[in-house]
Amino acid sequence: MTVGRIYLTTPIYYVNAAPHVGHAYTTVNADAIARWHRLMGDEVMFLTGTDHHGLKIQRAAEAAGESPQVWSDRNSQAFEDANVLLNISNDDFIRTSEPRHYESVAWLLQRVKDNGFIRKGTYEGLYCVGCEAYYEPSDLIEVNGEPNCCPIHKRPVEFVVEDNYFFELSAFEDKLLAWLDANPDAVTPVSKRNEVLGFIKSGLRDFSISRSSISWGIPLPWDPEHVTYVWFDALTNYATAVGLGRDQERFDHWWPTVHHMVGKDILRFHCVYWPAMLMAAGLLPPQQINVHGFLLIGGEKLSKTGFAQIYPQDLADEFGVDAVRYHLLREVPLGADGEFSHEGVVARYNSDLANNYGNLVARTATVVEKKCGGVGPAPRADSPLAAVAAEVLADVSAAWLEPLPAKALEATWRLIRETNAYLEQNAPWKADPGPEVDAVMGDALEALRIVTVLTAPAMPTICQDVWERLGLPGQVLDQRVPAAAMWGGYPGGLTVTKGTPLFPRK
Ligand code: ME8
Numbered sequence: 440m441t442v443g444r445i446y447l448t449t450p451i452y453y454v455n456a457a458p459h460v461g462h463a464y465t466t467v468n469a470d471a472i473a474r475w476h477r478l479m480g481d482e483v484m485f486l487t488g489t490d491h492h493g494l495k496i497q498r499a500a501e502a503a504g505e506s507p508q509v510w511s512d513r514n515s516q517a518f519e520d521a522n523v524l525l526n527i528s529n530d531d532f533i534r535t536s537e538p539r540h541y542e543s544v545a546w547l548l549q550r551v552k553d554n555g556f557i558r559k560g561t562y563e564g565l566y567c568v569g570c571e572a573y574y575e576p577s578d579l580i581e582v583n584g585e586p587n588c589c590p591i592h593k594r595p596v597e598f599v600v601e602d603n604y605f606f607e608l609s610a611f612e613d614k615l616l617a618w619l620d621a622n623p624d625a626v627t628p629v630s631k632r633n634e635v636l637g638f639i640k641s642g643l644r645d646f647s648i649s650r651s652s653i654s655w656g657i658p659l660p661w662d663p664e665h666v667t668y669v670w671f672d673a674l675t676n677y678a679t680a681v682g683l684g685r686d687q688e689r690f691d692h693w694w695p696t697v698h699h700m701v702g703k704d705i706l707r708f709h710c711v712y713w714p715a716m717l718m719a720a721g722l723l724p725p726q727q728i729n730v731h732g733f734l735l736i737g738g739e740k741l742s743k744t745g746f747a748q749i750y751p752q753d754l755a756d757e758f759g760v761d762a763v764r765y766h767l768l769r770e771v772p773l774g775a776d777g778e779f780s781h782e783g784v785v786a787r788y789n790s791d792l793a794n795n796y797g798n799l800v801a802r803t804a805t806v807v808e809k810k811c812g813g814v815g816p817a818p819r820a821d822s823p824l825a826a827v828a829a830e831v832l833a834d835v836s837a838a839w840l841e842p843l844p845a846k847a848l849e850a851t852w853r854l855i856r857e858t859n860a861y862l863e864q865n866a867p868w869k870a871d872p873g874p875e876v877d878a879v880m881g882d883a884l885e886a887l888r889i890v891t892v893l894t895a896p897a898m899p900t901i902c903q904d905v906w907e908r909l910g911l912p913g914q915v916l917d918q919r920v921p922a923a924a925m926w927g928g929y930p931g932g933l934t935v936t937k938g939t940p941l942f943p944r945k
Pocket of ligand 1: 449450451452453454460461462464465490673674675676700701702703704705732733734735740741
């Protein structure tokens with residue numbers, strides 16, 4: 440079920456604060472999906488990065504007494520560090536302050552202008568600096584008696600009047616609807632697709648793409664007094680990284696396969712503005728946009744400006760990197776909002792990792808050591824676990840491609856649970872060494888091998904460790920599914936090592 444080639448992206452994050460688990464949620468999910476595709480043998484390009492322009496960044500730099508370039512490039516490092524910490528396998532990291540991006544943005548703007556979709560006008564509007572977006576009065580809410588607050592940042596918006604260039608989004612209503620109609624999977628999940636359809640059908644307004652009042656941004660090629668404002672700049676990063684306007688061959692290679700993963704806060708920009716901008720330039724809209732919900736703390740969106748903050752490093756110190764990755768993938772399935780809590784991490788760690796996967800590894804290795812002389816027996820072709828493993832492989836493969844990592848892991852854990860139950864039923868630890876015990880342990884080792892291949896995109900380091908404990912050679916991530924996850928791959932005769940507990944109980 441290989442897709443052949445896929446170009447995966449995360450949003451580029453604003454550099455005005457340190458990365459928190461909200462960012463890690465998106466990046467780890469995209470990373471695991473990228474790793475699954477590599478495991479399938481697909482050609483993968485995986486991009487993440489940081490967003491450097493805009494008023495928010497300019498103001499933060501000014502407050503620190505630094506140039507926005509220096510300030511934003513330094514802060515971007517925190518995101519690269521978080522990627523290293525979380526073992527993110529990105530092939531590129533883009534900063535919108537880079538020369539390659541200036542070149543690609545200028546190319547796109549000029550192309551859209553030449554095609555007649557950019558015009559000059561005056562803009563009056565209510566602007567949220569936090570979102571870097573204009574709001575309609577009807578979108579605004581009252582917060583603690585303060586009217587006209589942004590529904591996301593809960594702070595008053597600003598009234599702005601200026602000469603701007605506009606992108607003629609209104610010209611794309613029919614084309615966007617036709618695109619969504621022809622591509623039912625272009626926006627997932629379906630609830631978010633419906634939101635996009637509703638937004639387009641309610642009527643699209645042209646949006647401002649430039650500002651003359653600030654300097655920190657990319658100058659318009661035909662009017663350098665203006666800088667490109669935020670979304671035309673930020674969204675283009677995805678095209679920059681594969682050579683838009685600079686390397687046509689590379690762009691043509693990757694662009695038709697692009698899949699964006701984004702939070703629901705930036706759904707409109709990715710599912711409406713961006714496809715229209717691409718169409719205006721005569722380019723293909725994204726192949727797929729996967730929109731997820733928010734991690735919440737006590738019902739509130741976890742954000743860098745609010746009080747509710749949890750940093751990946753603190754969790755990694757306590758639970759280990761792979762357990763943090765597992766939690767981010769498993770606890771809140773992509774799509775809906777979900778609570779993130781310390782108690783939740785402990786509970787899932789204990790149930791799924793310590794009591795299930797960790798326990799299966801420990802008890803299997805212990806019995807092989809005690810009853811099979813430390814050498815793993817081969818599995819039986821007609822093991823009752825073989826049928827379960829086949830079903831699990833089909834479910835897991837389908838779920839990763841939806842893409843729903845939480846569902847894929849849930850399906851994988853079925854094989855873990857059924858193998859633990861099979862061991863309990865047969866209780867090889869009570870039996871005398873012999874063919875019966877060997878048969879049961881061969882089956883358990885094989886199930887464990889399959890589970891370990893299927894879990895490797897989620898927990899690459901732990902799974903490599905288990906792979907080696909099972910005596911298997913090479914790298915688990917160099918295996919190729921589906922072949923490597925089919926029953927019968929464990930050869931028997933390998934030395935099995937018990938090692939220290941993988942997931943000590945919390
Ligand atoms: O919007 N739960 O950057 P940003 C889940 N630069 N995901 C969360 C989250 C939470 N509580 N908090 C943040 C921007 N995220 C722009 C994007 S893209 C061309 C430009 C994740 O730093 C989620 O992916 O505000 C969300 O969409 C993104 O971080 C917003 O990051």
